[in-house]
Amino acid sequence: MSQNTPLVIIGASLAGLRAAEEARFGGYSGPIIMVGAEPHLPYDRPPLSKQFILNSTNAADFLTSEDELLSVLNVDLRLGRTAIGLDVDARRVRLDDETLLDYGTLIVATGAAPRMLPSAPELDGIFTLRTVDDAAALRDRIVDSTRVVVIGAGFIGSEIASSAHHLGAEVTLLEGAPVPLVRAVGPVVGLEIASLHQRNGVDFRLSTAVQEIIGKTRVEGVRLTSGEVLPADVIVIGVGAAPATSWLADSGVRLDPVDGGIVCDEYLRTSAEDVFAAGDVAHWPNELLGSGSMRLENWTNAADQGRHAARNALWPDSATPYVTVPYFWSDWYGQRIQFVGTAAPADEVRFVDGESGTDRWTALFRSGDRIIAAATLNEPRRIMKYRKLIGRRAAWSDAMDAFPQDASRV
Amino acid sequence: MKVIVDRGRCTGIGICESVAEAYFEVGDDGSLTVLRDDVASVDEDEVVEAVRSCPARALTLNRDPE
Secondary structure, eight states: OOOOSOEEEEOOSHHHHHHHHHHHHTTOOSOEEEEESSSSOOBOSGGGGTHHHHOTTOOOOBSSOHHIIIIISOEEEEETOOEEEEETTTTEEEETTSOEEEOSEEEEOOOEEEOOOTTOOOOBTEEOOSSHHHHHHHHHHOOTTOEEEEEOOSHHHHHHHHHHHHTTOEEEEEOSSSSSSHHHHHHHHHHHHHHHHHHTTOEEESSOOEEEEEESSBEEEEEETTSOEEEOSEEEEOSOEEESOGGGTTSSOOBOTTTOOEEOOTTSBOSSTTEEEOGGGEEEEOGGGOSSEEOOOSHHHHHHHHHHHHHHHHOGGGOOOOOOOOEEEEEETTEEEEEEEOOTTOSEEEEEEEOTTSSOEEEEEEETTEEEEEEEESOTTTHHHHHHHHHTTOBHHHHHTSSGGGGGGO | OEEEEOTTTOOOOOHHHHHOTTTEEEOTTSOEEESOSBOOGGGHHHHHHHHHTOTTOOEEEESSOO
16 A cells, blocks of 8 residues: 555545545545635535525535544645646645645546636626525525526526526526537437426527627626527526636646546546546546546536545555446426436437426436436436446346336337 | 434435445435345445435434444
């Protein structure tokens, strides 16, 4: 067992925290330094667009306490500090206050930052959502009858539309593509879950592009490329997130040429010695699902990768490839959407239980003779059984037989 | 060792079932059933992982049940 100390973790959200926990659970007793850009202790992000926004008295949902972090996990915590440079030869990270941190092992878990519309002006009333401070600012502005335009019908945009609608706002949700969420869930399920917006009374428009955001000092509306103007008090931009890796640009750590994510091998090792990555920043080849590299932005992956990266980093002799069946969930209009696997390359998507257009269904994705993904709406009993099957590389016929009541339908 | 579910926090996300299917199952209404009350010592690591993996922090372990 060889351990290079100290362990430095850049990023104090879910992946970073799980890495620190796993190090201690596994028996690592050397120093751990954890750096977080936000001033807050690690907190849970999924509730921000849901429960947090819905109730103005809700505080951040902290993942751990200060006492647990400092005393039990014995972490040297540097909050409100951003890493701005990495020297892989000197094995040193530079922070924005010019502190230099020497590392034996480095785990990069800096997450992703919301993308802005390139044309967005600097106006009061324009929001993106990533942090609890973003969510608190947005929450203060959405009340009954607020006119909210959400640009981008991905998961964050859709959850915000759902929450704002629940608060009594007049919500318009705009999506530039003809089908939303294609990369995440494929076109069939993308359209299917998007129908929840109309069914719950939100003005939802596909293939709708924004020409410009209008306003003098504060937002007044959105002009579409069609010329139509939508008046708005609040605009939320949910057009995706980019890996927070600009600080690594000249470091020698290999970045993906398209999105700037960190290129890892199957062990979550970056191109630099003793430097690992985990969470939203990391591209890695997921052995289970073919040869291509993937990058996931979901809770399950951030938690699992954080732990896995720490284990592989600290106990290299027993390192294992990180292999996972991706899993994410989302709640819109009080309905639970769940997805396991990867939507592409599907040859077929079949509804095996429930009907398209209703509030309860299961859709399975076939590639060749294998099941590669499952999506459900309000079918919480089924989803993990399909996750198991996908993890076992099960045949399509096994998935068809997983629930006997489906047999009469196919 | 025994698993305790905080029903106020659990929303049936199901990661526990994914980690330890012999112990946890989410039902049609999203409520969690603990399938076995006492954790066999051979399964301890798996159940501990399931408890730690809960996104809602709804699971705890009572290591010394009366």
